[in-house]
Each structure stands twice: as C-alpha cells, then as structure tokens.
Amino acid sequence: MRFLFFLFSLILLASENSSYIAAQSVDQLHQAAELGNVEAQWKLGVAYANGHGVEENDEEALKWFQLAAEQGLANAQYSLGGVYYNGKGVQKNDQEALKWFQLAAEQGHAHAQGSLGFMYYNGEGTPQNYQEAMKWWKLTAEQGHARAQRNLGVMYENGHGVPENYQEALKWYRRASEQGDTTAQRNLGNMYDNGRGVPKNEQEAMRWYELIAEQGDPSDRYSLGMDYMNKRQFPNDGDDYNHCSDCNYFNVRAYAWLSVAAMEGHQLAFAQKTSLRDSFMTSSQITEAQNLSIEIFNRILSANNNP
Template structure:
C-alpha cells in the first residue's frame, strides 16, 4: 500500500481587511514610515503577487523590516524564504534563526516549520529536533505537525518506532480532515500495524482520503476493491 511523505513548510499569508482595502501606494507610504503591519502586508503582497508582479526580493526586504521590529508572521515568512532561497541566498541557519524568533512569540506555524527543516535539511538535519518541534506544534492542534509526527513514529526517525503512537497522531490529523493522515491510517489497518488488521476499516479510511483529494488513498482503495473488500 502507498504512504505519503511528510507535509511541507508553511507560510502565513493572510491579509487583514484594512490592507485589502488600501491602495498599494498608501501601504507603501505607511511601510516606509515604519508601520510594522504595513511592512508585513507588503511582504505578503510581493510574495504572492497579489495585485503586483511577484517579487521575492521585495518580499524579503519588507519581511525583514517587519521581522526586525518583532512581527511574528514576518519572522516565520522570512525564515521560509531563507529556507527556500526565495529573494535571498538559501541559508538554513538563518531560517532557523527567524523561525526561533517567531516561536518565542508562540507562533505554531514556525514550530511546525522548525520540525520540517530539521527533518529535511541537508545541512542541519536532526530527527530528534524535528520530533521535538512537531510535538510542540501537534500539541496545539496543528494538523500537518500531527501527521508528520505520525510519520516519524511510523518510520522510527528521531524516536523509537512505535506504530501505536503513529496511529494516534494520524487519528488526530485525520479528525481534522487531513487526507494524507487518513490514507496512512488505512495503511496501518491494512498491515495490522499498531492495530488489529482490518481491511474494511482500511478501505473506509482510503475512501475518506480519496474523497479529500489524496491520490494514494484512491489507489489503495481501488487495490482493496480488486481484492474483494
């Protein structure tokens, strides 16, 4: 049966209504005057290309200005840009620096992103640190962190392999509609890992995953149907 790999990094990209109603020129003026929210909002606009030509260098500049003033979302997004080399030279150490500043303000997305970078980085990979930060974000209800924590227990990376723990974290993420977690629950039921083998329940989870757009769930569902379940 097919499993899915860990979920990827996340950005904070929501704009408040006041920013949506404001002209770019007005926003630029406020940002240049040092308004922290205007600086962050300009970063979002340039990184998404919302109403302007997408420009990662400009996005990084404005995120940096807001981040240096202590804007948690800007700190997370600047970390993301360093992690991906968007508008700045890729630097995972700088990414961690800015994620940690956002985490110090309680930003759950930055906690999750620290987990991802420590799991996937070729420069600072540390599975135990990845598990630590996934646990922090998962405890606050972050669905992708819960799913990724399930993966770590499933694979035995950074923790002792424990299918029951994997099952529990997949269940938490699946309850929030995470299709990858729903698929992986199906795999555990198919294989009898951490739970009594049950192809009917496996098929039910695959159906949910498929219904939520997960191709692996669709493939696994069809496989069980062909086998008569």
Template sequence: KAAEWYKLAAEQGYSRAQNALGNLYYRGLGVELDCSKAVTWFLKAAEQGNSNAQNNLGICYEEGKGVVKDFLQAKQFYQKAASNNHASATNNLGYLYLMEKLFKEAMNKFHIAASLGCIDAVFNLGTMYEAGLGVTKDSHMMVEYYEEAAGKNYPKALVKMAHLYCKGEYIETDYQKAFNYFKKAAEQGNDEGENGLGQMYELGLGVKTNLKEAIKWYIKSSKQGNPVAAYNLGMICMEGRGLEEANPKKALVYFKEALRNGHPEAKQRLNEVYQDFDLGIDQDENEDHELSFSTINV
C-alpha cells in the same frame, strides 16, 4: 456584555472601541458573525487613523470578507497602517508584493516587519532564503530565521525545523529534536505538526514506538483535512499493522479522504483495496463511514 460596552463607546466615536467592535463582528464573538458590519466599524476607526483598523480592512479586502475582494484596496490600507510602523500590516504588504512577484520589495517589508517584532515576517524571511526569492539561496540564513521563529513557538517554523532535523540536509539529523518540534506544533493544533508527531510515534523516531498515539495524532490531523494523515490512517487499516485485523472498509474511508484533499498516491491505494479485499460493495459506491477508530482495538 463586551459587545454592548464596545458599541456604546464606538457610537461615541472612540476608534479603539470601533475597531474592537468590528473584531467581534468579524469573529462572531458575543454577536452574530457579520463581516459587512465588521467592515463598517473598521472603516469608521480607520478614518480616524487607527492602524489596527486599517490593517483589518486590508485583510477584509484581501480575503473578500464583507467586501468584494480587491488587492489594490487591501494594499492601500496596509500601506496606511505600515506608514505608522504597524508590524502585521507591513508583513501583509510584503506578502502582497510576494504574490505580485516583486521579491525585493517583499524582502524589504519582511525585514522591516521582523524588526518591529512580527514573527510571521521572521518565518517569511526564512522561506525567501529557502527558495531564493529576491535574494540568493542561503541555507544558513534559512535555518537561522526558521529557528528564531520556532523559538517563539510559531507553528509553521516548528514544523519546518522538525523536518530539517529529520532530513539532516542542512543540519545534523536529530530525531529527538524533530520529535520535540513536532510535539510543540501539534499541541497548538497545527495539522502538519499533528501528522508529523503521529509519524514519529509510528516509526519510533525520537520516541518509543506507540501506534495508539500515532493513530490519535493522525486522526486529529486528518480531521483538519491533512491528506497525509488520512493516507497514513488508510495504510494502517489496510495492512492491519498493530490491529487485531485489517479493516479495509475504514481504509477506503481514509484513502477517499486523502484523495479529496489531494494526496497523489491515494487513488492507487483505493484500487488496491478494491482488488485485494472482498468488500461486497461496488467500487463507485460512495459509502460514508465515521472517521473513527472506536471499533478497532490497537
């Protein structure tokens, strides 16, 4: 129904309806996903000066959705929207400058976007201070920006703060706070937060040790392609920690998944499983097992 009404209004030239209809096509909500049609409607709205549509076109050109990837075109649309104080477009423009290694220009845009209320930009400022890009490295400013973004429940910042509290490198170690930050990120479906929460449960940091909970969160994270979570599951299966017995075949599945997603130690662990267990399968055989702990009693 929404698509029908938006289309009626869009065909009459209302830019907000045109942009909204473009969003439906871009996301496949109520209509068949069609990024080319999305671009068509975004363009109609952008030509009328709609800043949201200009930003959306910038994203399409940056990501190559519905159009051929073109960073120059993306930058031009971001600039149009940013000139009207569009917070996300200003941040996106800063990100393109960052990719071009124009660090001072990127910092400037991130500062402007942050002042306009863009939480992505606040987080990006933290990364700039952490890496010393366009500015002198400053751990105090880094923590300040990450903490600000985490205070708005920004998942990446929540994970950053959790790691900082675990390491105790720039702030005092506090596993309880780390656990809480990981939990908030995990509850938003962030794969790093899910894996981090699993590790806290597995190691009993900031919470009572609970392997069943650890496995639950590792599985959620590994299903999103997180290599560390898959590796952690492989280790639990290989060693049989908290299980009735070791499950080397499931360990193989998870180590292979970790390897596919780039975990540096997964190949070594695969070799160890083949060497230490009589699996009755060839090392090069590609077996597919369901990524599930349904047959394992914790």
C-alpha cells in the same frame, strides 16, 4: 515529506493575508511602513511577494520583511525564513531560514514551528536532529495542525528520535486523518490493514482508503475498486464463489467504486465492473452496489461544489 511546511509560507502569504491588502491600499501601507509601522512593513512585504495591488517584486518583499522581522514581528520572521529557504529575491540560505524560523517559533508561531521541525528532521541548515524535530512538531500538532500531527505519527511508527510506539502513531494519524489529511488516512489504513498497533481489520482500513478516494480523482476510485476485488478471500487460492465468506461485502464495494469511476469516464473501470457483475455478483448485490455508488457519487459531487 519535503516542502511539507514550506508550502505554508506561500499559502499564508497568498491567502490568509490578502484580506489585509484589500483593506488597506498599497499607498497607505507604504506611508505607514515608511513611518516605521511594523505591521504595515510586513503587509507591504506580503503585497510585493504576491503582487497584490502592486507589481510582484521579490527584492522589495525581502526588504520589508527584513525590516519587520528585525523588530521582532513573528509573522515577518516566518515570512523572511520562507524567503531565504525558497531563494526568492535572495540566494537560498538554509542557515538564515533556520535562524528566522527559530525566532518566530520561539514566539509561538505555529507554521514557523512546523517549518523548524521540518528542517531539523531533514538536516537542512543544521545537523539532522529527530529530537528537535519532534519537539517543534509536537508544539504545532497540539495546536491542531494536521501535517504536524501526521509527521508525529510517522516518527512514532518508525522510531525516529523516539522509541517505536504504534499507539502514539495511531493517535496522531487519527487526529490528522479526521482533519482530512490524505497521507495520514493512508498511513492509518495501512496500520489497520497490517495489524500494526491494532488487531488487523481490513474493513476499517478500507474505510480510511475510501475517504482518500472520495478526495481524489477517478483513477483513485478505480484503484480502490480493484483493491476491494483483490481483498476477496477464496479457499485454497481458488475462485469458488460459493465458499467465499466475505464476497458480499467486497463485491458490493468493488462494484460501487468501479461504477463511480466509470460514471466519471474511466474506461477500465467500466470493463472491470461489467466483468465483476457478470461473473460473481447476485442480483441483490448489484442492487445494493448501485445504490451505494449513487450515494458515493453524490457525496463527491457535493464536496466538489462546496470546497
């Protein structure tokens, strides 16, 4: 889970705040910042950190973040913490990063709370402290942040700082999964696959794995198709199709996902789907699988066209 929340600082600076820079010229920001306007000081730091309207300059970014942070602006404190953690324009200093994240987190800054939880979880700039990590991640998770929700799931599933609790793990994994967090989706699928906290349910597990594959690349879709093939249960470790109770479900989905990967140019997928079709599938299964593959392909296409 390294760099989980610290990616936020770069993402936040580069995207959420770029509209501020577009609305106000750098010259105007400079004027306001020099007059002591704390918001302008922070936004000017954002401009220098990302090269928005001005040449990128880590030292200038640090200067303006520091001025705004020392006046108590939570966004600036969070940005300054990210600068110290990543060592941009200054020597990397985990203790300073922790200090500024803490100040912003105590003001309710969700990303700072997540970053602070990360540092306590990994023992960076402070002794490792799962209880503190849990405290800060819970605050972030309750504000709807998927990564923090997923991290809580990991802590509850593995008993990190809290008694092992599969029900709580499932709850938090599900919340993160519903927001599209692929790691949470895989963890949730694994819990259904292995019957951890819930009755073993391979079809529910595969539903979550499908969501991951749709968000992934052709190799992910090929892997899912192979997973479906390997899920088929033949009696006595044989390959007697006539006694395979779940082959219809798994064959159809294996062929569909392999077909999608093949449509995207995956050569192994083409070979595997052909072998599956010729050796194990009925004509009705093939028709069903072809229709399903078109549905899946169209969903992926639509998602790619509307990111």
